Amino acid sequence: MRLRFPFIWSRRKEKHPVLVRNERFFSAFDLSQPVDTYDFVVFDTELTGLKPRRDEIVSIAGVRVRDLQIIVHDCFHSYVRPKIEQHTTGTFVHHITPEELRNAPDLSSVLEEFVDFCGTSVMVGHHVYIDTSFLWKAMRRTMGSVMHNPMIDSMQLAVHHRSYRKAAREYPAIADCSYNLAALSRAYRLPIFPQHDALQDALQTAYLFIFLVANLRDEVELNTLHQFLRVGQPSHSWL
Numbered sequence: 551m552r553l554r555f556p557f558i559w560s561r562r563k564e565k566h567p568v569l570v571r572n573e574r575f576f577s578a579f580d581l582s583q584p585v586d587t588y589d590f591v592v593f594d595t596e597l598t599g600l601k602p603r604r605d606e607i608v609s610i611a612g613v614r615v616r617d618l619q620i621i622v623h624d625c626f627h628s629y630v631r632p633k634i635e636q637h638t639t640g641t642f643v644h645h646i647t648p649e650e651l652r653n654a655p656d657l658s659s660v661l662e663e664f665v666d667f668c669g670t671s672v673m674v675g676h677h678v679y680i681d682t683s684f685l686w687k688a689m690r691r692t693m694g695s696v697m698h699n700p701m702i703d704s705m706q707l708a709v710h711h712r713s714y715r716k717a718a719r720e721y722p723a724i725a726d727c728s729y730n731l732a733a734l735s736r737a738y739r740l741p742i743f744p745q746h747d748a749l750q751d752a753l754q755t756a757y758l759f760i761f762l763v764a765n766l767r768d769e770v771e772l773n774t775l776h777q778f779l780r781v782g783q784p785s786h787s788w789l
Contacts, residue, residue, distance in 0.1 A: 566693035566694055570695075577698070585775050588671070590673070591615075591668045591674070592614075594748045594751040596747070602684050606657075612626040615756055615760065629651055665693075672700045673697070702782035707759070707781060708724075711766055711770075
């Protein structure tokens with residue numbers, strides 16, 4: 551006798567209303583205006599490790615940039631309570647302990663607040679593919695979709711800027727430095743913030759982003775957001 555099992559459908563999570571509005575807004579977003587007329591959110595995450603299949607987000611931060619200036623009173627920062635409350639390899643990097651995360655909000659509520667904070671801003675991160683690999687996976691699971699904000703990778707802007715003679719002449723240290731956020735910031739003689747803290751790293755990236763935009767705009771005559779998106783397109787390679 552052949553046993554018949556009912557076919558079980560896995561129900562796809564319904565798209566969160568805030569992401570429906572987000573997708574609708576950016577479907578007709580004008581990229582042709584000068585880059586300094588847009589609002590940006592420069593963001594960073596801290597993680598339990600670097601493998602999206604098993605590791606988790608433990609901290610998210612964002613800094614708003616308007617008129618190519620950091621709006622110091624308009625920042626986002628939250629710890630996130632992970633599913634597995636134990637020390638990981640990431641603990642030795644960011645020093646966020648399980649005890650600090652025990653009473654933190656859960657991922658779904660933090661993501662909703664973060665999407666609301668980003669709003670209609672263009673997003674910026676350093677080697678941003680790592681952060682979005684975790685964010686998009688989490689958003690698909692908890693909110694049914696991902697954000698559609700245009701994305702600029704400050705690392706790719708640095709790659710582009712480093713190739714110009716004037717940049718090499720004025721900032722000789724960039725010739726030998728890696729594209730690590732701290733190394734680039736030192737090479738460009740920018741203010742230095744503590745590393746491996748999501749908010750501090752977001753501030754560091756914001757300084758680097760503003761510096762690179764100003765230099766590329768003056769030296770290479772990049773002007774529109776579309777041009778900067780093309781140059782700063784996130785790479786899918788992990789350096």
